[in-house]
Amino acid sequence: MIEITPMNEDNYKAVAAIEAACFSQPWSEKTFFEELSNPNAHTYLALDSGEAAGFLSVWEICGEVSINNIAVLGKHRRKGIARALLENMFNDLKESESVTLEVRRSNAAAIALYETFGFEKVGERKNFYSQPAEDAVLMTRKL
Ligand SMILES: CC(C)(COP(=O)(O)OP(=O)(O)OC[C@H]1O[C@@H](n2cnc3c(N)ncnc32)[C@H](O)[C@@H]1OP(=O)(O)O)[C@@H](O)C(=O)NCCC(=O)NCCS
Structure with a gap:
């Protein structure tokens, strides 16, 4: 079962661990901790049968959302977790x-994911x- 929950003081280290496993220049635990007090930041953790499996980090400023990162640990991929994270975000930030x-450019998996949500390439x-x-x-x- 997939559950989406906001990042908080109890689970931010799990978010940082997913980031560290998935990216060559990861944000640190400290950065994720600081995000907790950033009023523009929204970070969501996905649990797969209770296990930390993925996260999505965005900033929302004056009606414009910018996605900082989305990642799902290798063993939890292709189970709809990234899709669930994005659906949750669109629902949460629907204004x-x-x-x-x-x-x-080479990240075909992420580009395919974004295209299923109606994202269009607008530049480089x-x-x-x-x-x-x-x-x-x-x-x-556009929403
Ligand atoms: C991109 C990523 C977040 C996708 O996570 P995921 O939970 O496996 O994605 P989902 O299972 O929700 O997939 C949703 C849809 O996205 C597309 N998709 C996801 N992974 C794909 C892949 N490897 N190849 C092609 N399409 C893919 C498909 O359309 C998929 O729907 P389907 O499974 O019904 O075909 C994951 O591969 C990842 O963490 N990659 C490393 C980190 C990264 O590159 N993040 C993006 C930074 S911009």
Whole structure:
């Protein structure tokens, strides 16, 4: 069973551990802790049968949502967890006007995920990423 819960003081380390397992330049535990007191930040943890499996981090500023990161641990992938995280966010932030994100050009899984939610490619950012260096694709969905 998949459950989505807000990140809090009890589970932020689990969120940081998922981030560390999935990205080459992860945000630290301290950064996630600081997000707890950022009024613009919304971070959601996904539990798969009670086990921390994935998370979604966004900022919402003046009606514009920007996705910082979404990740699901390898053994929990292709079970609809990322989809559940995004559906939960769209429901939670339904007053917003648009959602934007950057994604590595080679990240076919994430691009496919975003396209199923109606995100469209609206631009590119050259050499946006390092380790390894790569361009970002900019995607937006109007709400
Ligand atoms: C991208 C990621 C978050 C997807 O998580 P997930 O929980 O496995 O995704 P879901 O099971 O909810 O998939 C929803 C849909 O997205 C698409 N999708 C997800 N993974 C895919 C893959 N590997 N290949 C193609 N399409 C994929 C499919 O359309 C899928 O629907 P389907 O399973 O019915 O075909 C996960 O692969 C991940 O954590 N990757 C590493 C971190 C990352 O790259 N994050 C994105 C940063 S921008």
